[in-house]
Amino acid sequence: MSRDHQRNNAPQEQSRRDILRGAAALGGLALAPGVTLHLIGGEAAARPADEAVSDTHRWGMLIDAGKCGDGCQECVTACADENGWDPDGKLPTDAQWIRKIDLRDPKSGAERTLPMMCQHCASPPCVDVCPTGASFKRADGIVLVDKHTCIGCRYCVMACPYNARSFVHEPLTDQKAHAPRGKGTVESCTMCVHRVDAGKQPACVERCNDAAGGAMLFGDLNDPTSEISKRIATYATARVRADLGLDTGVYYRNI
Amino acid sequence: MAPSSVFAIILAALVLSASMAPQHWSARAAEPSTGVPVPKPPKGRGNECVAETDYIRRYHMQLLDHQRDDTVHEGIRTKQFSLKQCIDCHAVQGPDNKPVAYDDPSHFCRSCHDYAAVAIDCFECHDSKPQKSAAAREAFRGSMLALEGYLKARGP
Numbered sequence: 001m002s003r004d005h006q007r008n009n010a011p012q013e014q015s016r017r018d019i020l021r022g023a024a025a026l027g028g029l030a031l032a033p034g035v036t037l038h039l040i041g042g043e044a045a046a047r048p049a050d051e052a053v054s055d056t057h058r059w060g061m062l063i064d065a066g067k068c069g070d071g072c073q074e075c076v077t078a079c080a081d082e083n084g085w086d087p088d089g090k091l092p093t094d095a096q097w098i099r100k101i102d103l104r105d106p107k108s109g110a111e112r113t114l115p116m117m118c119q120h121c122a123s124p125p126c127v128d129v130c131p132t133g134a135s136f137k138r139a140d141g142i143v144l145v146d147k148h149t150c151i152g153c154r155y156c157v158m159a160c161p162y163n164a165r166s167f168v169h170e171p172l173t174d175q176k177a178h179a180p181r182g183k184g185t186v187e188s189c190t191m192c193v194h195r196v197d198a199g200k201q202p203a204c205v206e207r208c209n210d211a212a213g214g215a216m217l218f219g220d221l222n223d224p225t226s227e228i229s230k231r232i233a234t235y236a237t238a239r240v241r242a243d244l245g246l247d248t249g250v251y252y253r254n255i
Numbered sequence: 256m257a258p259s260s261v262f263a264i265i266l267a268a269l270v271l272s273a274s275m276a277p278q279h280w281s282a283r284a285a286e287p288s289t290g291v292p293v294p295k296p297p298k299g300r301g302n303e304c305v306a307e308t309d310y311i312r313r314y315h316m317q318l319l320d321h322q323r324d325d326t327v328h329e330g331i332r333t334k335q336f337s338l339k340q341c342i343d344c345h346a347v348q349g350p351d352n353k354p355v356a357y358d359d360p361s362h363f364c365r366s367c368h369d370y371a372a373v374a375i376d377c378f379e380c381h382d383s384k385p386q387k388s389a390a391a392r393e394a395f396r397g398s399m400l401a402l403e404g405y406l407k408a409r410g411p
Contacts, residue, residue: 052329138330146327147380173356175382177339182380197330 046199058122058141059191059249060221061205062228062237065103065114066254067215073100075115075216078207082192084176095166095181097189098204103255112255115204115216118143118164118189119240122247126156126165135186141221141249142193147185156186161241164188191218191249221249294370297363299344305335315341319377338377343385357383 047053073087079098080087089096098117104110124143126135134150137143145156145165157165165188168181175181178194192202200206201218208216219228228251231237237251304311311318318336325331334340345363346354355362357378360369364383368375377383 047330049332049334052325052331136328138328140330144327148323148327171379175380177342177382177386180380180382185380193330194332197332 047197053139053197055139055141056222058221059196060120060141060219060228060251061191061202061249062217062219062231062251062253063114064215064217064253065112067213068112068114069213069215070102070111070113072113072212074207074212075204076100078203079117079189082176082195082203083179083190084174084181091169093167093169095168095187097166097187114252114255116162116164116240117204117250118160118191119162119246120189120191120249122249124246125159125161129155129159131155138193140196142191142196143188144190144193145186145188147180147182147187150185152184152186154186160188161244161246294367296366297345297347297361299363300346301344304344305340338381339386342381342383346385354384 076087076098079085083097085095085097087096098115100113101116103112103114120141120143122137122141124135124137126143127137130136131153132149132151134146134148135143135156136146152167154167157167165186167186168183171183172181179190181187192200192204195202205216205218208214217228217231219226221229221232223229224233232251235253237253238255239248239251240255242248306318319338319341322331322333322336323338325333326337347359347361347363349355349359349361357364357375359365362383364375364378
């Protein structure tokens with residue numbers, strides 16, 4: 001199935017490259033003025049509470065590794081504060097929704113650090129393998145676990161190429177009302193779905209812009225006029241393991 | 256064992272359990288009309304529930320199930336039948352004046368569920384206490400009213 005998908009996706013990918021190449025040709029002009037950083041916010045207009053999500057939007061993120069501070073953990077602590085998990089896990093098996101990873105090019109010695117979490121794939125392998133349908137993709141592209149139907153088999157944990165999912169091993173108390181979590185279920189980044197539904201940005205993005213380098217941008221990938229779409233159209237971006245053809249919703253720059 | 260002795264044991268168990276029933280059951284049990292101990296759930300905030308009380312008593316699980324699927328999959332976050340809203344209105348204050356959690360027998364849900372011996376799994380993941388204390392909610396409401404008053408006084 002994934003191979004089919006890759007085949008179907010190939011022309012799209014090609015056309016995106018063409019667009020990028022075109023943009024690079026124009027780039028001499030377009031890059032010079034740059035794109036202002038703080039034009040974010042207001043992109044995610046709150047949907048009425050009684051209206052179902054639709055595929056009009058596809059939420060995504062653009063992360064600039066060039067602005068991501070070495071040793072900075074603000075996005076990780078913001079996520080932990082917002083969703084009620086412990087960022088300094090005592091065990092390697094403790095839940096981890098977002099983590100910082102360090103990259104080093106062995107040849108040049110160039111180093112980069114970036115946050116890694118659920119990439120909110122358009123064709124998520126975790127959804128393909130889930131035996132109960134608990135792992136699902138919302139119409140607006142956010143990949144979630146319906147913990148009411150999750151049986152804790154952890155097949156999705158195995159299937160995810162980004163190591164983004166974790167399993168809750170211990171009983172929990174005092175969870176956040178907006179982020180229910182419990183023993184025996186798998187969980188991962190929800191792109192702060194409760195905040196997105198309220199017209200806000202994910203906690204990590206907000207904290208990165210308020211307290212750190214402003215490396216993260218959240219927005220609607222389906223809207224060509226959104227800040228994120230404009231930047232993706234202007235700058236060279238990369239997606240992690242793009243070779244898998246999963247069409248992830250998280251884009252990176254400068255990696 | 257002879258049938259009569261079995262009957263005697265059951266009768267003794269019934270008498271014993273009735274005498275050991277928690278305080279909030281015995282209040283209703285003392286009513287002359289029933290004569291049977293029935294649960295008497297603590298009163299929630301406000302004058303009425305989000306739907307007819309009898310309907311809610313019978314169908315609250317179906318309503319919650321339906322709402323949860325709508326919320327998780329469709330992102331529909333209406334308040335009327337949300338679990339969060341149940342918890343907010345039906346918080347029971349403990350001796351320390353803070354809302355009690357589900358592990359306390361006086362928790363609103365337990366007042367009936369213990370009686371009916373129906374286990375609830377909701378609170379293995381969901382919070383069983385309101386996130387904002389009633390005091391904080393009142394303070395917020397007060398400040399909003401003050402703001403409204405100020406804006407009205409200020410005129411357009």
